[in-house]
Every structure is written in C-alpha cells, then in structure tokens.
Amino acid sequence: MFRFGGETIGPLSYKEVIWRIKGDRDHKGFVIQRSLYADTPAMCPKCRTELEEYKKILGSYKWKCIDCGFEKINKNNFYFEAGRAGKIARRDAENAWKLFKMQERDNY
Numbered sequence: 001m002f003r004f005g006g007e008t009i010g011p012l013s014y015k016e017v018i019w020r021i022k023g024d025r026d027h028k029g030f031v032i033q034r035s036l037y038a039d040t041p042a043m044c045p046k047c048r049t050e051l052e053e054y055k056k057i058l059g060s061y062k063w064k065c066i067d068c069g070f071e072k073i074n075k076n077n078f079y080f081e082a083g084r085a086g087k088i089a090r091r092d093a094e095n096a097w098k099l100f101k102m103q104e105r106d107n108y
C-alpha cells in the first residue's frame, strides 16, 4: 500500500527517527483513523531534515542525515518501516478516540 495526499497530522517517533503521519479529517475536523499513514522519507530526530537511505552490503540499510551527520543502521528500509509506523499511528488514534469517547460519557 502506498499512499499520497492528506494533511500532516503530527510527528511519530518510531525506530529512533521521526515519521510524518498524514491523513484526512472528517467534516467536523476529526482525524479519520483508517486514513492515517506514515510518509517517507523519515526525518532526522535531531534536526528534522529528511533522511537519506543507503543499502548496505549485508542487506541492512543506513539512514543518514545530510545536515547534522546523524546515522542509524536499520534492518528494513523506509518503505517497510513506514508501513509499521502507520499501524502504530492508527492504533494510537484508535486509543485516543476511545479515551475521548469515555471522557465524553463521564461528562453526562
């Protein structure tokens, strides 16, 4: 699954880097949970520059910041990890929505 569009909803820290979570809102301005996905490339956790990805000889990947020099070796590539970051974002949105609904109920 590869998605485009939507607005940036917020940052998510996952695998020691920052992912831009994007998605759509309904007419009331609430985030549509199932529309959330993580955009690529991920960003540097220190200076928020978009990271570059290089394939290593032994099958892993190196993520590198061209500005501050941050580096990280990761087993999977951006595409794979973005899929997982999206799952986490959708779970978090689901949990936040449940909490919101519970608080709403408590107010009555």
Ligand SMILES: [Zn+2]
Residues within 6 Å of the ligand: 044, 045, 046, 047, 048, 049, 065, 066, 067, 068, 069, 070
């Ligand atoms: Zn950086």
